[in-house]
Amino acid sequence: MVKEEVRLTGKLNKGSSTGRFFINRRLDNRNCNGRIYAKSCINKSKSADDMNNVALKNVSLAEKTKELTGSDWVSALSHEFRTPLNVILSTLQVALMNTSGEQENEYSLVKSKYLRIMRQNCLRLMKMVNNLIDINRIDSDFFNIDPKNEDIVRIAWLITNSVTEYAGAKNIKVSFETNKQECIIASDTFQLERILLNLLSNAIKFTPGGGKIHVELVVMPEKVYISVSDTGQGIAPQYQKTIFEYFGQTDGKTYTEKKGSGLGLYLVKRLLDRMSSKIWVTSKEGQGSKFTFYLPNYRLPQSVKEDKHVDYQSHRVERLQIEFSDIYVG
Known part of the structure; x- marks a missing residue:
């Protein structure tokens, strides 16, 4: 048995712009030979306004479905990329470890060079995949911040100090300044690290050799301000808002060679x-940029300052390599 729907729509009052429309739905029941053995009809009458409302609802539903499908597709694809990337990275790491024990010759040097290039580009892909997954989780409201009472001054200093090798490779000086030697606030150390590393990697990327990067932490009664300033190429006024948008980037010949994915600042x-914070930038072309954000200055009431320090060093190297994967150190 097969049911086939026949739908017919027409206007009853042809001379009136506000006439009523009829909808005739007929269900034909066919047997296995295709012959109709039963029919059922449903007749409805709707006004023009009703028809317009239905059409608008259908368009809105289609747009939401399309948006949801795209978001789910990005999330699913990102997760599918992560597993093979981890396998490739592990294999490359083993291969690099094996080359370290080989007798040094022209072939081994070339092989080691290309293995490092392959690994770095895998890390770039991993960075993009991680960013896409987290953006999707945030936009879907499935992303949680895990604050703990920590010394924000110490954490910011450790993160800043960890990038000196990358900055030094470009002959860039990195400095850190604070108005307090200690400040315990509730913060998610891991996410704060991602934020600062992203800003620092951008500063190193767009600052020429011999330039300077300065990180400043200012403790105020209600907020803690953290800024990352550089002496790089600066950002044109028309791009100072768009860089924080999804896939937002600046333009220009000087920027083309250094483009990232456009996901980091977003x-x-x-x-x-x-x-519960925000970020902004002040910049002049040719004079550098200054990115500033703040964190609420408060402590969790149920938590106290822990005796043990945050285990920042345990995965520091891996996190740095991923975040700085688009900066080539010779």
């Missing part, structure tokens, strides 16, 4: 949104 902004 992720930074969304992370800070979850922390």
Whole structure:
């Protein structure tokens, strides 16, 4: 038995712009030979306004479905990429370890060079995949911030100090300044690290050799301000808002060779949104940029300062390599 729907729509009052429309739905029941053995009809009458409302609802539903499908597709694809990337990275790491024990010759040097290039580009893909997954989780409201009472001054200093090798490779000086030697606030150390590393990697990327990067932490009664300034190429006024948008980038010949995915600053902004904070930039072309954000200055009442320090060093190297994967150190 097969049911076939026949739908017919027409206008009853042809001379009136506000006439009523009829909808005739007929269900034909066919047997296995295709012959109709039963029919049922449903007749409805609707006004023009009703028809317009239905059409608008259908368009809205289609747009939401399309948006949801795209978001789910990005999330699913990102997760599918992560597993093979981890396998490739592990294999490359083993291959690099094996080359370290080989007798040094022209072939081994070339092989080691290309293995490092392959690994670095895998890390770039991993960075993009991680950012896409986290952006999707934030936009879907499945991303949680895990604040704990920590010394924000110490954490910011450790993160800043960890990038000196990358900055030194470009002959860039990195400095850190604070108005307090200690400040315990509730913060998610891991997410704060991602935010600062992203800002620092951008500063190193767009600052020429011999330049300077300065990180400043200012403790105020209600907020803790953290800024990352550089002496790089600066950002044109028309791009100072778009860089925080999804896939937002600047333009220009000087920027083309250094383009990232356009996800980093958008992720930074969304992370800070979850922390009840915000970020902004002040910049002049040719004079550098200064990115500033703040964190609420408060402590969790049920938590006290822990005696043990945050285990920042345990995965520091891996996190740095992923975040700085688009900066080539010779």
